[in-house]
Amino acid sequence: MFKIRCFTIIVLIISHAGILSAAVNILLKFKENTPETAQKNIISLSTPSAIALMEEISVWRLKFHSAPEALKAVKFFNGFDETKYCYKSRRIRAFAPNDPKYVDTSQWGLNGANGINMDQAWNIEGSSGSAYITIAVIDTGVDYNHEDLSSKMWISPQGYHGYDFVNNDNDPLDDNGHGTHVSGIAAAATNNGTGIAGVSINSRIMALKILDSSGTGDEADEAEAILWAVRNGARVINLSLGADSYSSAEADACAYAFNNGVFIAAATGNGGGDGIGDPHVMYPAALSTTFAVGAVNSSGSKAVFSNYGPNLDVLAPGTGILSTVPNSNPGGAGNDAWDMWNISGYLNEPGTSMACPFAAGLASIVLSVRPDYGPGDVAEAIRRSGSDYPAFTSERGYGIINAKTCIENLNAHLAAISQKVTVFPNPLKVNSGVTLKFAFSPAPSSVNAVRIFDFAGQEIIKLDQSAYYPSSQLVSWNGKNSRGENVAQGIYFYFAETDIGQSKGHFAVIK
Amino acid sequence: MKNTKKPRNKHLRKKPVRFSLSRLILIAILLITAPLSYAGFFDVSPGKSGAAFMRVTLSARKLAIGGGGTALRGADFIETNPAALYDEPTSLQFSHLMYFDSLSLNDAKFTFSVESADSYGVGSINNFLCLGLRSFSSDEDRRDMLTGVKTGSFGISARSIFLSYAFLSGDYTAGLTVKNITESMDSNLSSAAAFDAGVIKDINENLSLGASAKNIGKKISESPLPLTASAGFAYRFDEFTINGDIEKTSEENKLLATGIECKMAPLLLRGGLSYQDILRPSMGFGAVYNNFILDYAFSFHKYLGQSHLFTLTAKF
Numbered sequence: 001m002f003k004i005r006c007f008t009i010i011v012l013i014i015s016h017a018g019i020l021s022a023a024v025n026i027l028l029k030f031k032e033n034t035p036e037t038a039q040k041n042i043i044s045l046s047t048p049s050a051i052a053l054m055e056e057i058s059v060w061r062l063k064f065h066s067a068p069e070a071l072k073a074v075k076f077f078n079g080f081d082e083t084k085y086c087y088k089s090r091r092i093r094a095f096a097p098n099d100p101k102y103v104d105t106s107q108w109g110l111n112g113a114n115g116i117n118m119d120q121a122w123n124i125e126g127s128s129g130s131a132y133i134t135i136a137v138i139d140t141g142v143d144y145n146h147e148d149l150s151s152k153m154w155i156s157p158q159g160y161h162g163y164d165f166v167n168n169d170n171d172p173l174d175d176n177g178h179g180t181h182v183s184g185i186a187a188a189a190t191n192n193g194t195g196i197a198g199v200s201i202n203s204r205i206m207a208l209k210i211l212d213s214s215g216t217g218d219e220a221d222e223a224e225a226i227l228w229a230v231r232n233g234a235r236v237i238n239l240s241l242g243a244d245s246y247s248s249a250e251a252d253a254c255a256y257a258f259n260n261g262v263f264i265a266a267a268t269g270n271g272g273g274d275g276i277g278d279p280h281v282m283y284p285a286a287l288s289t290t291f292a293v294g295a296v297n298s299s300g301s302k303a304v305f306s307n308y309g310p311n312l313d314v315l316a317p318g319t320g321i322l323s324t325v326p327n328s329n330p331g332g333a334g335n336d337a338w339d340m341w342n343i344s345g346y347l348n349e350p351g352t353s354m355a356c357p358f359a360a361g362l363a364s365i366v367l368s369v370r371p372d373y374g375p376g377d378v379a380e381a382i383r384r385s386g387s388d389y390p391a392f393t394s395e396r397g398y399g400i401i402n403a404k405t406c407i408e409n410l411n412a413h414l415a416a417i418s419q420k421v422t423v424f425p426n427p428l429k430v431n432s433g434v435t436l437k438f439a440f441s442p443a444p445s446s447v448n449a450v451r452i453f454d455f456a457g458q459e460i461i462k463l464d465q466s467a468y469y470p471s472s473q474l475v476s477w478n479g480k481n482s483r484g485e486n487v488a489q490g491i492y493f494y495f496a497e498t499d500i501g502q503s504k505g506h507f508a509v510i511k
Numbered sequence: 512m513k514n515t516k517k518p519r520n521k522h523l524r525k526k527p528v529r530f531s532l533s534r535l536i537l538i539a540i541l542l543i544t545a546p547l548s549y550a551g552f553f554d555v556s557p558g559k560s561g562a563a564f565m566r567v568t569l570s571a572r573k574l575a576i577g578g579g580g581t582a583l584r585g586a587d588f589i590e591t592n593p594a595a596l597y598d599e600p601t602s603l604q605f606s607h608l609m610y611f612d613s614l615s616l617n618d619a620k621f622t623f624s625v626e627s628a629d630s631y632g633v634g635s636i637n638n639f640l641c642l643g644l645r646s647f648s649s650d651e652d653r654r655d656m657l658t659g660v661k662t663g664s665f666g667i668s669a670r671s672i673f674l675s676y677a678f679l680s681g682d683y684t685a686g687l688t689v690k691n692i693t694e695s696m697d698s699n700l701s702s703a704a705a706f707d708a709g710v711i712k713d714i715n716e717n718l719s720l721g722a723s724a725k726n727i728g729k730k731i732s733e734s735p736l737p738l739t740a741s742a743g744f745a746y747r748f749d750e751f752t753i754n755g756d757i758e759k760t761s762e763e764n765k766l767l768a769t770g771i772e773c774k775m776a777p778l779l780l781r782g783g784l785s786y787q788d789i790l791r792p793s794m795g796f797g798a799v800y801n802n803f804i805l806d807y808a809f810s811f812h813k814y815l816g817q818s819h820l821f822t823l824t825a826k827f
Binding site for chain 2: 384456461489
C-alpha cells in the first residue's frame with residue numbers, strides 16, 4: 001500500500017511539477033530530521049491534485065481544487081509532530097500605488113530611470129516599512145494637517161506630533177514648508193488615492209522643529225532635538241540641514257544617537273551662493289556617525305549644486321522633487337522669501353535636503369525588515385545598493401541608492417548559513433554601529449539563550465528570546481556586556497541553545 | 512644576614528626575623544589594596560578589561576587544584592604570585608593548553624638562580640629568577656558584516672614576556688614580575704607594560720599565607736589590563752596539601768578557588784573547584800621520572816566544555 005502511495009506521489013510530482021499555477025496551494029515543511037520517505041508517506045494520506053518539492057528549502061507545494069479542501073489539508077498536516085509549518089499560500093500582487101502624482105510619473109525619484117527603483121522595491125514582501133519605525137524629521141516642523149501626512153504622523157502618549165524647540169512648546173507646526181516637503185518624500189501617505197507617494201508606506205513621522213520660519217536655527221536646539229528623538233523611540237533621523245564647520249555638541253549628539261542604534265541621514269549641502277557644489281561635505285553629514293546623502297538629477301548625474309567629498313556616502317534624487325508643502329502661506333506675507341508652499345499642497349523643489357529623506361525613508365524600511373540592525377549595518381546595506389558600488393568617488397560616493405537591491409539583499413545571509421550557527425561580522429568592530437549576528441540554520445522556533453563569555457570563560461551577557469528575530473533567523477548583539485558597556489578587544493566564546501539544539505564557538509571583537 | 516645557600520626545605524630553615532608579622536600584614540594589605548585604588552576595581556562589568564588571555568591558567572598543577580595557589584610555591588605558581596619562585600631549582604617548563612573550541616595556548620618558563628654578594632659584602636645570596644613567555648595565536652575566518660559570507664581570514668596573536676625575581680626578606684618571601692604584553696588582532700597592534708608583586712609567609716611548618724597583585728599597568732587596546740588582587744592559604748598535611756584562594760579582577764566577579772594535592776607514589780593526584788558565576792571542577796595528576804615531571808589537568812566549563820593542559824618540567 002505504501003509503495004502504491006509513493007508511486008502515486010512520484011507520478012504527481014513528475015506530471016505536475018512544471019504546471020502548478022494559481023488555484024489553491026498550501027506550503028508544507030517537515031522538521032529537519034524527518035526522512036523523505038516519511039514525508040511522502042504523510043503527504044500520501046491527503047489528496048492534492050498536484051505536488052512539487054522546492055528542494056533548496058525542503059518545502060512542499062501542494063495544490064488543491066478548492067479553498068475549503070486546502071484549509072482542511074492545512075489542519076490535517078498541522079496535526080503531525082513531524083510538521084514544521086503548513087499554511088495556505090497567500091495571494092500577492094504587484095504593488096503600484098494609486099497616488100495621482102505617482103501615477104502620472106511626476107515622482108521620478110521613486111520610479112524614474114535614475115530614481116531609487118521604489119516601484120520595484122514595493123513588490124518585495126516586507127518593503128512597506130513598519131508603523132513601529134519612526135523617522136524623526138528635525139527641520140522647520142511639519143504641516144501635520146496636510147492631507148498626505150496627517151495619517152502618517154507619530155503621536156506621543158500625550159497626543160503631540162513632536163516638539164517645537166524654537167518656541168518651546170508641543171506644537172511643531174511648520175511655518176516655513178521645508179520640513180513638510182522633506183517629510184512627504186520620506187513617508188507621505190501612499191496608496192491613498194491622494195497626492196504623492198512616500199518612500200516608506202508605513203513608517204511614522206516625528207516632527208521636531210528647530211528651524212524658524214526663515215529656515216535657520218540654533219545648534220543647541222538641534223542637539224536637543226536629536227536626544228529628544230532618541231529618547232522617544234525614533235530609529236531614523238533626517239537632518240536636511242547643516243553648517244560648514246564642525247561642532248562638538250552636534251557631534252556628541254549624533255554619536256549618542258548612533259550608539260543607541262539610531263540611523264541619521266544628513267544632507268551634504270548645496271554649495272555656496274554660486275549654486276555650485278563645494279568639494280566638502282557639510283556638517284553633520286561629514287561626521288562618521290551620520291550617513292551623507294548628496295543629490296543626483298534625473299539624468300543620473302550628480303546635481304550641480306550638490307556638495308561632495310570623501311565623506312559622501314551616496315546620491316539620491318534631488319532635483320525637481322515633488323512633495324508635500326503647506327497649501328497656505330505658512331510664514332505669512334513677510335516671510336515670502338523663505339516660504340515653501342503652494343495652494344495645491346504639492347511643490348517641486350531641488351536640493352540635497354530633498355535627497356536626504358529618500359535615504360531616511362529607505363533606512364526606515366531596512367529597519368522594519370531587519371530590526372536587529374545597528375546604524376552601521378543600515379548604512380552599509382544602503383551603500384551596497386549604490387549604482388557604483390563597490391567603486392567610490394568623492395563626487396558620487398557609492399552612486400545612486402537602489403531600494404529594490406537594498407531590500408532584496410537584506411536577508412542575503414540566509415543563503416550563506418551552512419551550519420548550525422554562523423556568527424558575523426568577524427571581527428566585530430565595537431562602536432561601529434554594527435551588530436554581531438548569530439544566524440541559525442535551520443531556523444529555530446525559539447531561542448532559549450545565547451551566552452557570551454570572555455576569553456577566560458566568564459559570562460559577560462546572556463541574550464534570550466527577546467533578541468531573536470525569527471524572520472531573519474538570527475540573534476543580534478550590540479557588543480555591550482550585561483552592564484551596557486562596550487566589551488574589550490579579544491576573543492569571545494558563545495554557547496547558543498535553541499529548541500533545535502546547542503552550538504558553541506568563538507568570534508573576535510576589535511576596537 | 513640573608514641566606515647564603517639555597518635551602519631545599521624552607522620549612523626547616525632557621526633565619527633571623529627582621530620583619531615583624533605586623534609588617535608582613537601591612538605589606539600584604541598594601542598589595543591587596545593598591546589595585547583597589549583603581550576606580551573601577553570593585554565594579555563588575557564583565558568583559559571590559561583587556562588582555563583576557565592573561566587570566567587563563569597555563570600550569571597543569573595550578574589548574575588541577577582549581578586555579579588558585581597564591582600561597583603555594585614552585586614555578587607553576589609564578590604567574591599567580593612571583594614570590595612562589597623563591598628557592599626554586601633551575602628548571603625548564605613547557606605547557607600546552609588545549610582550550611575551548613579548538614584554540615590552544617602555550618607557555619614556557621626558565622627558572623634559575625644567580626649568586627651575588629649580600630648587602631654586607633661578606634657573603635653571597637641567591638637571586639631567584641624566571642624568564643617566561645606565554646603565547647596564543649589563531650587564524651580566524653573573516654565574515655562579511657551583512658551577508659555572513661566568508662571573505663578571507665585574519666590573524667590574532669597575543670603574548671606576554673616576563674621576568675620574575677624572588678627574594679627572602681626576613682621570615683617571608685617576596686617576588687616581583689615585570690612583563691610586556693602584546694596583542695595583535697587583524698591590523699590592530701597594541702602593547703602594554705605591567706608588573707606583579709606578591710608575598711608568601713610561612714606561618715608555621717604547615718600553614719602558609721600569600722597575597723599578590725597582578726597586571727598593574729596601563730591600558731591595552733583602549734581597555735584596562737586585568738588588574739587582579741588575590742589572597743590565599745595553603746595547609747600541608749603529611750600526605751596532602753589543601754589550598755584556598757580568593758581573587759578579584761577589576762571589572763570581573765570575584766573568583767573563589769580551592770584544591771587538594773595528594774601524594775600517591777609515584778603520582779601526585781589533584782582535584783579542585785573554582786567558582787566565578789559558575790562552578791568549574793578540575794582534576795589532574797603529576798608523574799615524576801628522574802628529573803622530569805609530567806603534569807596533566809582537566810577542567811570542565813558547563814557551557815564551553817573541557818580543556819586539557821599538559822605541563823612538562825625538567826629540573827636541573
